[in-house]
Amino acid sequence: EVSVVGFGKFHSVKRKARMGRNPATGAAIKIAATTSPRFSAGKAFKDAVAKKK
Numbered sequence: 001e002v003s004v005v006g007f008g009k010f011h012s013v014k015r016k017a018r019m020g021r022n023p024a025t026g027a028a029i030k031i032a033a034t035t036s037p038r039f040s041a042g043k044a045f046k047d048a049v050a051k052k053k
Contacts, residue, residue, distance in 0.1 A: 006044040013038045 003009040017033040041049075 004042075006042060008042040008045050009040050011038055011040070012036070 001009060001011045012035050015034050015036055018031050020029050020031045021027070022029055
Protein backbone atom coordinates (compact mmCIF):
# COMPACT_ATOMS: atom_id res chain seq x y z
CA GLU A 1 0.00 0.00 0.00
CA VAL A 2 1.31 3.41 -1.01
CA SER A 3 -0.32 6.57 0.33
CA VAL A 4 0.10 10.11 -0.97
CA VAL A 5 -1.26 12.66 1.50
CA GLY A 6 -3.98 14.81 -0.04
CA PHE A 7 -4.20 12.62 -3.15
CA GLY A 8 -5.15 9.07 -2.23
CA LYS A 9 -3.67 5.60 -1.91
CA PHE A 10 -2.73 2.74 -4.17
CA HIS A 11 -3.20 -0.83 -2.97
CA SER A 12 -3.19 -4.30 -4.49
CA VAL A 13 -6.25 -6.49 -4.95
CA LYS A 14 -6.19 -10.23 -5.65
CA ARG A 15 -8.46 -11.26 -8.52
CA LYS A 16 -9.75 -14.83 -8.73
CA ALA A 17 -9.28 -17.08 -11.74
CA ARG A 18 -12.25 -16.98 -14.09
CA MET A 19 -13.49 -18.13 -17.45
CA GLY A 20 -13.36 -15.75 -20.41
CA ARG A 21 -13.97 -15.89 -24.13
CA ASN A 22 -11.64 -15.19 -27.06
CA PRO A 23 -13.60 -12.61 -29.10
CA ALA A 24 -11.92 -13.62 -32.38
CA THR A 25 -12.70 -17.34 -32.18
CA GLY A 26 -15.41 -17.56 -29.53
CA ALA A 27 -13.40 -20.23 -27.71
CA ALA A 28 -13.67 -20.38 -23.90
CA ILE A 29 -10.38 -19.72 -22.11
CA LYS A 30 -9.31 -19.73 -18.47
CA ILE A 31 -8.01 -16.41 -17.17
CA ALA A 32 -5.48 -17.01 -14.38
CA ALA A 33 -5.67 -15.44 -10.92
CA THR A 34 -3.68 -12.22 -10.69
CA THR A 35 -2.93 -9.20 -8.51
CA SER A 36 -4.15 -5.82 -9.78
CA PRO A 37 -3.44 -2.27 -8.59
CA ARG A 38 -6.34 -0.17 -7.29
CA PHE A 39 -6.56 3.52 -6.42
CA SER A 40 -8.71 5.07 -3.71
CA ALA A 41 -9.01 8.85 -4.01
CA GLY A 42 -8.55 10.90 -0.85
CA LYS A 43 -10.99 13.52 0.39
CA ALA A 44 -8.82 16.49 -0.66
CA PHE A 45 -8.50 15.11 -4.20
CA LYS A 46 -12.24 14.43 -4.46
CA ASP A 47 -13.03 17.94 -3.23
CA ALA A 48 -10.60 19.53 -5.72
CA VAL A 49 -12.15 17.63 -8.63
CA ALA A 50 -15.69 18.48 -7.52
CA LYS A 51 -14.90 22.23 -7.47
CA LYS A 52 -13.82 22.21 -11.15
CA LYS A 53 -17.20 21.01 -12.42
